[in-house]
Amino acid sequence: MNSQSVPIELQERSYGIAIGSALFDDPHSYAQLPGASHVLIVTNTTVAPLYAKRLERALHSKFAAIHTVVLPDGEEYKTWQTLNQIFDALLGNHCDRKTIVFALGGGVVGDMAGFAAASYMRGVPFVQVPTTLLAQVDSSVGGKTGINHPLGKNMIGAFYQPLKVVCDLETLKTLPSRELSAGLAEVIKYGPIADLDFFQWLERNIDALLAREPLALAYAVRRCCEIKAWVVAQDEREAGLRAILNFGHTFGHAIEAGLGYGEWLHGEAVGCGMVMAMKLSHRLGLVDAAYVQRVTVLIEKAGLPVLGPCLATSDNAGRYLELMQIDKKAQDGEIRFVLIDGTGRAFVRAAPEALVREVIDAGCLRL
Amino acid sequence: MNSQSVPIELQERSYGIAIGSALFDDPHSYAQLPGASHVLIVTNTTVAPLYAKRLERALHSKFAAIHTVVLPDGEEYKTWQTLNQIFDALLGNHCDRKTIVFALGGGVVGDMAGFAAASYMRGVPFVQVPTTLLAQVDSSVGGKTGINHPLGKNMIGAFYQPLKVVCDLETLKTLPSRELSAGLAEVIKYGPIADLDFFQWLERNIDALLAREPLALAYAVRRCCEIKAWVVAQDEREAGLRAILNFGHTFGHAIEAGLGYGEWLHGEAVGCGMVMAMKLSHRLGLVDAAYVQRVTVLIEKAGLPVLGPCLATSDNAGRYLELMQIDKKAQDGEIRFVLIDGTGRAFVRAAPEALVREVIDAGCLRL
Numbered sequence A, B: 001m002n003s004q005s006v007p008i009e010l011q012e013r014s015y016g017i018a019i020g021s022a023l024f025d026d027p028h029s030y031a032q033l034p035g036a037s038h039v040l041i042v043t044n045t046t047v048a049p050l051y052a053k054r055l056e057r058a059l060h061s062k063f064a065a066i067h068t069v070v071l072p073d074g075e076e077y078k079t080w081q082t083l084n085q086i087f088d089a090l091l092g093n094h095c096d097r098k099t100i101v102f103a104l105g106g107g108v109v110g111d112m113a114g115f116a117a118a119s120y121m122r123g124v125p126f127v128q129v130p131t132t133l134l135a136q137v138d139s140s141v142g143g144k145t146g147i148n149h150p151l152g153k154n155m156i157g158a159f160y161q162p163l164k165v166v167c168d169l170e171t172l173k174t175l176p177s178r179e180l181s182a183g184l185a186e187v188i189k190y191g192p193i194a195d196l197d198f199f200q201w202l203e204r205n206i207d208a209l210l211a212r213e214p215l216a217l218a219y220a221v222r223r224c225c226e227i228k229a230w231v232v233a234q235d236e237r238e239a240g241l242r243a244i245l246n247f248g249h250t251f252g253h254a255i256e257a258g259l260g261y262g263e264w265l266h267g268e269a270v271g272c273g274m275v276m277a278m279k280l281s282h283r284l285g286l287v288d289a290a291y292v293q294r295v296t297v298l299i300e301k302a303g304l305p306v307l308g309p310c311l312a313t314s315d316n317a318g319r320y321l322e323l324m325q326i327d328k329k330a331q332d333g334e335i336r337f338v339l340i341d342g343t344g345r346a347f348v349r350a351a352p353e354a355l356v357r358e359v360i361d362a363g364c365l366r367l
Helices: A048-060 A080-092 A107-119 A133-139 A169-174 A177-194 A196-210 A214-234 A241-246 A249-259 A266-283 A289-301 A316-324 A353-363 B048-060 B080-092 B107-119 B133-139 B169-174 B177-194 B196-210 B214-234 B241-246 B249-259 B266-283 B289-301 B316-324 B353-363
Strands: A004-008 A015-020 A038-044 A065-071 A100-105 A126-130 A144-149 A152-159 A164-168 A336-341 A345-350 B004-008 B015-020 B038-044 B065-071 B100-105 B126-130 B144-149 B152-159 B164-168 B336-341 B345-350
Touching: A004 A214, A015 A214, A038 A048, A038 A080, A038 A107, A048 A065, A048 A100, A048 A169, A065 A080, A080 A107, A080 A144, A080 B080, A080 B152, A100 A107, A107 A126, A107 A133, A107 A144, A107 A152, A107 B152, A126 A133, A133 A177, A133 A214, A152 A249, A152 B080, A152 B107, A164 A169, A169 A214, A177 A196, A177 A214, A177 A241, A177 A266, A177 A289, A177 A336, A177 A345, A196 A214, A196 A289, A214 A241, A241 A336, A241 A345, A249 A266, A249 A316, A249 A336, A266 A289, A266 A336, A266 A353, A316 A353, B004 B214, B015 B214, B038 B048, B038 B080, B038 B107, B048 B065, B048 B100, B048 B169, B065 B080, B080 B107, B080 B144, B100 B107, B107 B126, B107 B133, B107 B144, B107 B152, B126 B133, B133 B177, B133 B214, B152 B249, B164 B169, B169 B214, B177 B196, B177 B214, B177 B241, B177 B266, B177 B289, B177 B336, B177 B345, B196 B214, B196 B289, B214 B241, B241 B336, B241 B345, B249 B266, B249 B316, B249 B336, B266 B289, B266 B336, B266 B353, B316 B353
Parallel strands: A015 A164, A038 A065, A038 A100, A100 A126, A126 A164, B015 B164, B038 B065, B038 B100, B100 B126, B126 B164
Antiparallel strands: A004 A015, A144 A152, A336 A345, B004 B015, B144 B152, B336 B345
């Protein structure tokens, strides 16, 4: 399979996403990068033993000094303390303004390495080498970087675009099944919000994706990146349209925050959140029950939970609502949801609290 | 005295600096800001008792909920821990993406409030109300925000432009003399790097500035903002020309880092650093001794130190060099200096280590 490239058009911040196999450890993938005397690879304890040495070798022909910082693995480490390990490595190795930061890992590594690159000396160049499906289809487009705060997920960060993204499908071979499923949640997302053809393709190809067939994965990654690029190009800083990419995330963030970050994977919470958002869209008369059912079945086939956890013994829905109030889409204290109508189109609006409560009450596991 | 406005032209990030008296507590100063249900005033323990209530009252006519967070005062608190107090206040008060962050205080408050605004939810609006001369002439133009790291000053931050800057000369009346002098260091800076007429004006008016005569202060603040705006408009992200604004800062940062932040004020270190940079320019044959003398006399008249502290009992110059290596202007491990030639022009280049050592050896106090 040849590699493909998806261009991301953002004026002077434009870049390309290379998608294919045997890319991340090929020096040619990095030949066009600017020169630098130092580069820093940011990775984690799970990914480092698999891929760090191979990336280091690929970079050696171009860069003189290659440093690697290995972070603990997990969403619960997406904190200032871990971010500071990156700054310590940058400063301890006398990295300068031309130093390129490479993110080798999943979404958490990408978010933290990206925010460190955005903030170190007020901005140094940044390259993404996402090794999970979630990171390949989600964080490789859009430039969102950041860390969590005890009171809210991704509350501290920056919009910061990479110079290049290298999506190597080979790295998905070592991905645990649970993480593959979590990544599929964000893949599925692009169907209902923007592309019914892609949704139907997913219904037909979900087994191939679960079997990690390279051609199916390549098509899914490319199509997701294209859709996301189309959305982001129209709204880089999330003033409007871009918020539709948060389909399932309002409910999902409540699940993640309520259980404690890291308990459910982000994609698992989003998968379940999409089911809730579909049900809410249905109660608002926007989609029929059969469509809700199709989306739910696809999410379940992908190996994702479709019922939410119970977050409080009394007034579980109230607890969800409380947690959703600190969502970034909230305005003037009003919770806003990404809702779907029947035409493969999404929009953001508030919903009557009673309906939201019904959806949560009907969509959660009982204690 | 009427208020004046200096426009800062940065395409869609353009804004205005209002300079005058009785501005910061006048609701009209904020009438053009976008609406928001929450605003957060960031200030410190020194400034809050003097001005926080007055600013809160001025904002009450336009904004429903006004929160204030009071930080400890001093460069030594320009850390992640203090920055986090701002995030805690934003999240604890359910501030959303439209929340406007106001920086009421000096450079440290402005740098931290600005970085918090740049990073909270990946960017919320920001207004500067600088209450020190240093902040009015320096941080009100250019959008530099950030915090210190134990291994280097201002190493973590963002370029982030405010919506508006309100420079109220009245707030300079309560400024301690030592801080007035520190602010004058950054005022004096603009002469040698860009405007010999302004340098001569400063030689004639240094006593009026020290006496805090409003007309003299207004002219100095305006001229500094104009010069800085001219430089920044050409180089917003410090790719080249903008580095000349760091005249005196390479030596100055070494002094601050070597003594421990907060020991000398930033402006004191810069004042002394400018004398060293003039001497280095002289040793490189760029300026004559008489010009070095004129700059030194002006800096001394402003109440600033002109000899550097001893940072190490043996090889003091080596210690300076070591500390200067982590300067952001350094490239490939080579220290770069802002140097002056006789024509009111500055440029950035490396210098032979032996000459730099001579300047440090001759320019420091003996133990």
